[in-house]
Amino acid sequence: MNLAANLETLHQRIRTACGRAGRNPDSVTLLAVTKTQPPEVVQAAAALGLLLFGENKVQEAKAKIPLCPGNLRWHMIGHLQSNKCRDAVELFKMIQSVDSLSLAQEINKRAEQAARTMPVLLEVNVAGEASKFGYRPEQLLVELKELNALTRIEIHGLMTVPPWSAEAEKARPHFRRLRELKERAEAVLGAPLPHLSMGMSGDFEIAIEEGATMVRIGTELFGPRIKAGPRAEAD
Numbered sequence: 617m618n619l620a621a622n623l624e625t626l627h628q629r630i631r632t633a634c635g636r637a638g639r640n641p642d643s644v645t646l647l648a649v650t651k652t653q654p655p656e657v658v659q660a661a662a663a664l665g666l667l668l669f670g671e672n673k674v675q676e677a678k679a680k681i682p683l684c685p686g687n688l689r690w691h692m693i694g695h696l697q698s699n700k701c702r703d704a705v706e707l708f709k710m711i712q713s714v715d716s717l718s719l720a721q722e723i724n725k726r727a728e729q730a731a732r733t734m735p736v737l738l739e740v741n742v743a744g745e746a747s748k749f750g751y752r753p754e755q756l757l758v759e760l761k762e763l764n765a766l767t768r769i770e771i772h773g774l775m776t777v778p779p780w781s782a783e784a785e786k787a788r789p790h791f792r793r794l795r796e797l798k799e800r801a802e803a804v805l806g807a808p809l810p811h812l813s814m815g816m817s818g819d820f821e822i823a824i825e826e827g828a829t830m831v832r833i834g835t836e837l838f839g840p841r842i843k844a845g846p847r848a849e850a851d
C-alpha cells in the first residue's frame with residue numbers, strides 16, 4: 617500500500633467530482649475510516665496531514681485511539697449500543713450513527729454527565745433495507761423536534777450507507793433522497809443542517825455530485841480490510 621499516492625489520487629478524484637458539480641472542493645471533508653487498521657496506519661495517515669478519522673466499533677476505538685496521535689478528531693460511524701454511550705462520549709468528537717430517540721436520550725444523558733455537548737448526525741436507512749440500521753425517513757421527521765430539544769446534543773445533519781451495489785450509479789437516488797430529506801428536516805427545524813455524510817470508496821464521486829459534505833473512505837486509502845465486510849457497520 618502506498619498511502620501517500622492513494623491520498624493524492626483521492627484528493628484529485630474529489631476535486632474532479634467537485635468540478636463536475638460546480639462545487640468548491642473545500643466544501644467536502646474527507647473522513648479516513650480506519651476500522652481493522654492498526655495504530656501505525658493511523659499514524660502514517662496523520663503524518664500526511666489527515667486529521668479526521670472514523671471507527672465503527674467502540675471497543676476497537678477504545679483500544680486504538682490512545683495509541684494514536686492526540687491531535688486527531690474521531691467520529692463514530694457504526695451502530696452504537698446504549699451501554700457503550702458513555703465510552704463513545706469520551707472517545708468521539710461526533711457520533712454519525714444516531715438512529716433512535718432512545719439512543720439520542722442516552723447520549724444526551726452521558727454528555728451531560730461529562731459536561732459536554734455532542735455533535736451528532738442522524739443515520740437514515742434511505743432504502744428501507746430490513747438488515748440495516750438507521751431511521752426510516754418518516755420516523756426521523758416525526759421525532760426530529762424531540763431530538764432537537766435534547767440540550768446536550770447538536771444535530772449537524774444526516775448520514776447514510778446506501779444498499780450495496782457494484783455499480784456506483786445505483787447509489788445516486790439514495791444520496792438524492794438523503795439530500796431531499798435534509799431539506800425537509802431543515803424546514804421542520806427552521807434552521808440549516810450543515811452536513812450530509814454520504815459516499816464511501818465505491819461511490820463517493822456520485823455522493824459529491826449529490827451534495828455530500830463528508831465522504832467516509834477506508835479501502836481507497838488503506839487497501840482492503842483484513843476481516844470485516846465492505847459494508848460492515850454493526851457493533
Ligand SMILES: *Cc1c(COP(=O)(O)O)cnc(C)c1O
Pocket residue numbers: 649651672693694777816817818832833834835836846847848849
Ligand atoms: C467501513 C465504512 C466506511 C468506509 O468504507 P470503504 O468502502 O472501505 O471506503 C464508510 N462508512 C461506514 C459507515 C463504514 O462502516
